[in-house]
Amino acid sequence: MNEKVTSIKIAGLGGMGVLTSTQILADLFFRQGRDVKKAEVHGMSQRGGSICSDVRFGKKVFSPMVPAGEIDFLVLFQDDQLPLYEAECSPQTVILKPDQIDLEKLGNKRALNIAMLGLLSRYLDVSSEAWLEVIHEVLPEKLHQVNDAAFELGRSGV
C-alpha cells in the first residue's frame, strides 16, 4: 500500500560536510514531493568527532532516525568510519565509500561530500538538474563550479 521508505545514513567526521549533505538530500526529496525527515547530531560536530545523520523519504515517514537493519544507503565520507555502522547494515545495504571515487581528479578535497552525493545519485531516480539546483541553493555561488565538477565526478566517474 505505502511506498517503501528509503533510508540514507551519511557518516564522517566533524567538518567534512555531513550536515550540508543532509540538508541537500532533505531539500531534494521535499521538492520531489515526498515526505522527508532528517535527524542530525549537533554540538560536537566541529570538534572532529565521528558524526552521522539520517535522511528518510517516502510517502509517509514516521521516525526521523533510520532503524537498525534498515539502512538502504550508507554514505561514508571516510573509509575508517565503516565499523561504527556495520552492525546497522543489512545484506541489502549499499555502502558508498570515497575509494569508489577517483580522488586524483577531485580538485578541491573539501568537495568530497558533493562527489559522494554524485555517487549516491546513480542509485536514485532524480535528474542531475534537480540535484544541482538544490546544491546551488544550499552552497555559496563561488563554490558552484567546484561542486558541479565534484558532483559529475561522483555521478559519472569523470
Next chain:
Amino acid sequence: MGNEAVALGALHAGAARGIGYPGTPSSEILDVYNQLGGKAEWAPNEKVAAEVALGVSFAGVRAFTTMKHVGLNVAADVLFTAAYSGVDGALVFVVADDPGLASSQDEQDSRRYAVAAGVPLFEPSDSQEAYDYTRLAFEVSERWKIPVLLKLTTRVCHSGTIVMPRAPDTGLAAAHFVRNIPYRVMVPGHARPAHRRLRQKLAEIAEWNETDGPNQEIEGSRDLGILVSGVAYQHAREAASDASFFKVGMSYPLPMRKMLNFIESVKRAVVIEENDPVMADAVRAAGGTIESAPEMYRFGELNVSRVKRILAGDVTPEAVPPRGKPPQLCAGCPHGITFDLLKKYNCIVAGDIGCYTLAALPPLSSMDTQICMGASLGTGLGLRHVLPREEAKRVVSVIGDSTFVHSGLTGLAEMTYNVPPTGHVLLILDNTTTAMTGQQEHPGTGRLLDHSPANQLDYEKIARAMNVPNVGTFDPIRQPAEFEAALVEALAKDELTVLIVRRPCILAVARKGVKPATTEG
C-alpha cells in the same frame, strides 16, 4: 529543523522578544528567530533570561525564553514564583531535554518541572508540532495568564520534518503597564491567594485539555493500545503500525479521563515515553493499569528498535554501539597550552562547562571535576579549604569566559569573601565566544546576538573591583613563557590570583574573521 520551527512559530505568534542562553540542543532557536526578523537577545544566564522575559510579559505582550534542560535548573527560581504571579501578555519557556546525553551532563526530564511548578507543558513530536505547539503555548499562556513550558528533545530540535505554517497572529495588544501589586509582588500575603489561583487555573486547563487539547487518538487494532508522547510517538507508529494510539500533546495537566478510557478500550495497554515514567506513574496514581518499559529503557533515547523491544518485553542486554572518534580540542586550540601547563605542575583542576571540559579526556586528562555552570569556583574553594596544605596549593579553578559571566561572578565573590588559607588561583579561559555551543556572543564579547557592537565586560577590572590582589592577562600563544611564570608564581603564593588567558577561539576567527585581541585587551 525543529528549532527553526519553534522560531517561526514564535514569530507568527507575534512574540515581542525572545531571550535565552545557548545550550545544545536549544541554541539555534534564537539565532534563527533573529534571522527571521524577531527581536532576540542572549542573556548572561537562563535565570536572567527568564526574568527579562517575565518583565516583557508584565508589559502585556508575548515573550519567550530558550534554554537546555539544565538551564531550567538555573531559571527554576523564576518559573516557580512566576507560576504564582502569573503573566500579563504571554510567557513561554522553551526547554530542550537531551535524553541519551548527546551533549549534556545529565538526562533530567523537564516534565517533572511542570508538575513541581504547576505550569502547563506541551510536547511536540516533530517540526510541524514544534511550530503548532509553540503557537498554542502562547495562546494558552495568554488565555490563563500562566507561564507555559514547551518541552523539546534533541531529536525534535535537530530533526527536520516538513512544516506548513499558518497566517501570523494579528491585532495583539501593544506594550503597556497596568499596576497590579497583589498579583505581582509575591510577599506571603499575596502569594497565599496566588497559589489558590494557580491551582484553579490548572483545574480549568486540565478540563480544556480533555476537550480541546492537542491530543490525538489513532484507531487501530484493539489488541494493542499505546499511550505515547513526544518523538517516541514517531518511533512507536513505525514499530507497531497496526496498534491503536493515544498521543498526548499536552503532558501537564494530563487529559486523564481520556487516557483511562483509551486504556480500558484496548486488550493490552502500554505506555511508551522517553526518560522518566511520568505518564506511567500518573496513570497508576489515577487507578489505571498499564504496562510500561522495563527500567533499562529509562536510560538513553528511544528509537524504533528499542520500542519494538519494549513491546516484546525484551530485557536481554542491548548491543553496545561501537564508539567513534571522540571529540577533542581542535588542533591549535589555545586551551591546549593551558592544560599542558596544569598537567606539568600536577594541578588539581576544578573545571567547568565548555569546550575545555574535553581536557578531561585522554591524552590531556587534566581536569578533575566538572558538575555545572560556574561550579569550578565553589568546588575549587571547597577543596582548598580542607585539603592538606601540600595538596591544597595545587588546586586551580578553570572557567571559560561565557561560563564565568553565566555563573562565575558570584563564585568570585565567594573566593574573595571566604578566602582559603592557601589563597586560590582562578584561570578565566577567554576565547571571546561561547565556543562549545556554536560561537554565540555574550556580555564579555562586546557584541550582541546579531554581532552588532555592545558594552564589553572587563574581567581584569571585575577581579580588581572584588579586591583580588593578583590579576593578569596573557596570550598563551604569544606569551607562553610569561604565562607559565605567572602561573608558577600564583601557585607559590598564599594569595588570591586571577589570570585571564585570552586567545580567540580558532573556529570563531575562521568563521567571523575576528582579529585576535591584543594582550592589553
